[in-house]
Amino acid sequence: MNLGILGSTTLAYTLGSKYIATGIEVSIGVRNGFEPKDIRWKILNMLSDKVFTYENTIAQSEVILICCENENLKLVCEALKNADLTDKILIDCTNSSFNKVFKCNTTYIQECIGNKTIYKAFNNLGLDYPKSDPLGLIKETYYCGESNVVKFRVKKLIEVVGFKAVDAGDLESAYLLEAFYHLRKEIAINKRDQTDYHFKLISV
Incomplete structure (x- = not known):
């Protein structure tokens, strides 16, 4: 399986590294003109088989993770649409x-690419992950989308890199998953102690 990750964020690099460690073929798509500043990205960028344009990464990938900054989301959507x-x-x-x-x-992306099937996952980590979790305490992520055999594959993709996959239902839950992320960020802002906050699902 070929897995592509679109974006030059910390999350993109971290997930890419985790999947590479499992033996999965990974390519990372970055915007035209991308100049790596972080030493890890500089090293990765020197590898001819890892960093490509959005378009090349999409073309050669079976599974595509969108992990880009919001300012580049429009460019990513254009590449996906074409x-x-x-x-x-x-x-x-x-x-x-x-x-x-x-x-x-998620809704914006789906509308841009012609309402094709899309899933949501890993958004609770944030684009700065693992900076948002320096102690490595986050062990789960939530995912949603149409219930079928593909969703089962999404679940397995989450689990293969060490996270517990929590099914949040159909794609309509994408709004809830993003709200979940924003809530924890608001809590961190109001605490004013330069600490990140995360939620953990428990059953009682």
């Missing part, structure tokens, strides 16, 4: 900007 997405699995790992009212990135 690509043949037949038999490709799309997973949105981003969160919209929050200004008291927010739109859901």
Whole structure:
């Protein structure tokens, strides 16, 4: 299986490294003109078989994780819209900007690419992960989308890199998953102690 990750974020690099460690073929798509500043990205960028454009990564990947910054989401959507997405699995790992009212990135992406099937996962980690979890305490992520054999594959993709996969239902739950992320960020802001906060699911 070939897995593509779109974005030059810390999350993109971290998930890419985790999947590479499992033996999965990974390529990372970055915007034109991308200049790596972090030493890890500089090393990765020197490998001819790892870093490509958005378009090349989409073309050669069976599974595509969208992990880009919001300012580059439009470019990513344009690349996806112009690509043949037949038999490709799309997973949105981003969160919209929050200004008291927010739109859901997953819905935006789906509308841009012609309402093709898409799943949501990993967004609770945030694009700065693992900086948001320096002690490595986050052991679960939530995912949603149409219930079928593809969703089962999404679950397995989450589990293969060490996370517990929590099914949050159909794609309509993407709004809830993004709200979940924004809530924890608001708690961190109001605590004013430079600490990140996360939620853990428990059963009672």
